[in-house]
Amino acid sequence: MPGASRSHLLFHDPPMSSSAPRHPTLALAAICLAALMFGLEISSVPIILPVLEARLHADFQDLQWIMNAYTIACTTVLMATGTLADRYGRRRMFAFTVLAFGMASLLCGLAPSTPMLIAARFLQGMAGGAMFICSIAILSHQFPDGKARGRAFAIWGVVAGIGLGFGPVVGSAIIALASWHWVFLAHAPLALLGLALIMAGVTESRDPLARQQKLDLAGIVTLTIAVLGLTWLITQGGGLGWTSPAALGLMAVSVVGLVAFVAVERFHPHPMFDFAVFRIRDFSGAILGCIGMNCSYWPFMIYLPLYFSAGLGYGTTTVGLALLVYTVPFLVMPPIAQWLLLRYQARFVIPAGLFLIGLGFMSMKWGSGLAHLGGWTVLPGALIAGIGLGLTTTPATNMTTASVPAHRAGMASGMDVSARLISLAINIAVMGLVLVAGILAALRATLGTTLDAARLRALAEQLAGGDVAGAQQALATLALPDASAALLQAAMTHGFGWVMLYGGLGAWLTAVLSFAVFGRRQAPAARDASPRMAGGR
Structure with a gap:
């Protein structure tokens, strides 16, 4: 995962x-x-x-x-x-x-x-x-x-x-x-x-004491409602209209679900989330590292194949090979990250890894503007982003559990996994929203006087889904003189540039926040003395 x-x-x-x-x-x-x-x-x-x-x-x-x-x-x-x-x-x-x-x-x-x-x-x-x-x-x-x-x-x-x-x-x-x-x-x-x-x-194997623990069903249900409602809002909000009753209803459901989840977790005897652990700087800094990876690198995994195939015209096999530049560094960097963690501490390694992810995204954005030279121009940025991910993953994983007392490690690890998946789900939707907005802005600049807003948005969503041929046919039926494959390709490149910018800024923002939250390294005794950490709830 x-x-x-x-x-x-x-x-x-x-x-x-x-x-x-x-x-x-x-x-x-x-x-x-x-x-x-x-x-x-x-x-x-x-x-x-x-x-x-x-x-x-x-x-x-x-x-x-x-x-x-x-x-x-x-x-x-x-x-x-x-x-x-x-x-x-x-x-x-x-x-x-x-x-x-x-x-x-x-x-x-x-x-x-x-x-x-x-x-x-x-x-x-x-x-x-x-x-x-x-x-x-x-x-x-x-x-x-x-x-x-x-x-x-x-x-x-x-x-x-x-x-x-x-x-x-x-x-x-x-x-x-x-x-x-x-x-x-x-x-x-x-x-x-x-x-x-x-x-x-x-x-x-089983735990004889497990029957004494109550399943946090209320926490599971309220968190699922909050995440599902927010994701649905981000995904469907543009089509529904952001101020429509349906969109406002989804927003209300998400907010109520989130508030209910926080209330449930504060009073449940065995909560999924004990918010007191956020008082531990090492834990909070590491969680920001987890979120940073999942608002940039991992959600872009969904859209990068679309960019290679629809934006650059690559075949399926070529797309798979090109993606190796993005993914393989994740396999080879963890041992180096572990060595750096022991030598330079997580407060430097995690922000540095996030910074490299952001640098990779900014490099991809720059390279996407040189697509006339060939699709290879985005590959150096993809490689840098993959290296940054490899540097961030292992230290963030280690710190989320190592920074809390041993009897809280299970809960901390659960919060780690949940933070990753929730931020991934939300940012898959957000990147899609940004992609459509970027393509729409480019189309509006060239076709805004010949197509109404509804048709422009439908065309932008069609391109964002990779259906370039269908978009060309749609424009051909309207007999638009400026409708060409080059125009549509330029609109897609513009939209993906916005997504790359979003991923880069997200990684850099979480890098800064993570470095600030880590602060100066605390002595183990100081960390273990955090309120409510020594004896459960």
């Missing part, structure tokens, strides 16, 4: 019951396979969005929801899965979620329409998020010894990174050899293989 955190810490360490150990190698294979499927489903789907737009007649909002349904659904199950796995058995829950992921993937691959695909993606996201959390909990329990655990987590991290980094190439290869359906259908046999490995190798 985007900037995957040390989610094994979601499961604390009170006395546990477990069955006899089985085969650690097979267990590790099952866990790594789950991580591979989860990562591939995030990074391989963006590559097929232009194909879905053409085959399923999906509009721009549909494409956003195809991605966001998965992300939002992951958020809804994070904390509940941990409690249920502790209570009913981690191996049992893991097997169930892997089976559910395979079945949901089948539904995605067989979806006959865009609404069905979005619904199936939501189910797939719920299963995928639960599968991810269960797999990390089992990994932590299956390998309790320090050396073996370190080796297991290192292998898991490499495999998860491969899924995220090479997903675009896998997706483009599948489309070249078969059809878009197999980007989803391929997970069904992998899920069956995963089930076999779980049955053969994973040790069952």
Whole structure:
């Protein structure tokens, strides 16, 4: 997942019951396979969005929801899965979620329409998020010894990174050899293989004390309503009219959901979010690093394939190869980031990584203006952004859990994962809004006197979804003398330039905020003395 955190810490360490150990190698294979499927489903789907737009007649909002349904659904199950796995058995829950992921993937691959695909993606996201959390909990329990655990987590991290980094190439290869359906259908046999490995190798375990904990259902529901309402507002607000009753109603639902969530978390005995941890500077600075990555790098993963394919005219295979420049640095930089973290502290490394992400986006924006020289002009910026992500991820992951007392590490890790997914879902929608606005501004400058506002917006959304041919046909029917492919390409480039500017400024803003929040390095005793941190709520 985007900037995957040390989610094994979601499961604390009170006395546990477990069955006899089985085969650690097979267990590790099952866990790594789950991580591979989860990562591939995030990074391989963006590559097929232009194909879905053409085959399923999906509009721009549909494409956003195809991605966001998965992300939002992951958020809804994070904390509940941990409690249920502790209570009913981690191996049992893991097997169930892997089976559910395979079945949901089948539904995605067989979806006959865009609404069905979005619904199936939501189910797939719920299963995928639960599968991810269960797999990390089992990994932590299956390998309790320090050396073996370190080796297991290192292998898991490499495999998860491969899924995220090479997903675009896998997706483009599948489309070249078969059809878009197999980007989803391929997970069904992998899920069956995963089930076999779980049955053969994973040790069952549960927490005897878990039944004493109450599931924070109110927190889950209110947070989901707030995020879903805000995402819906950002995605649909332009079409509805920002001052329309429907848009104002969505805004009210989002605000009420957020207020209710804060109130619920303050009084729940076992909350998903203990807001007191934000008093710890290292934790808050690291969370800003997580948010910075997910308001720039990760949401742009959704739109970059559209830029390469529709904006630059690349074929699917070329798009997949070009995206490697953006994703592969994420695989190779974490060891360097860890060395820098030990040498220079997180308060320098995390803001520096965010600064590099911002620099990469600004470089891509500059390069997009030189598209007449070839698409390669954006690749140096993409490489710099990937290096920045690799420098930010590991320190941010480590600091969110290492900065709080051990008995609060699970909750802190849950807040880390939730902050990443929520900010990702919101910024996928915001980047789409910015993209349409940028394209619309360019079209208005050239066609504003010949087309009304409604037709201009429809044309901008059509281009944002990658349907350049359809936009050309729409203009041809109007017999506009200035309607040319070059005009539409220029409008798309202008719109993506706005998105790149948004991502760069977002990364730089969070870099400054993170550096300011970290402040001077505190002594461990000072951090541990933070109010309410020493003894729960």
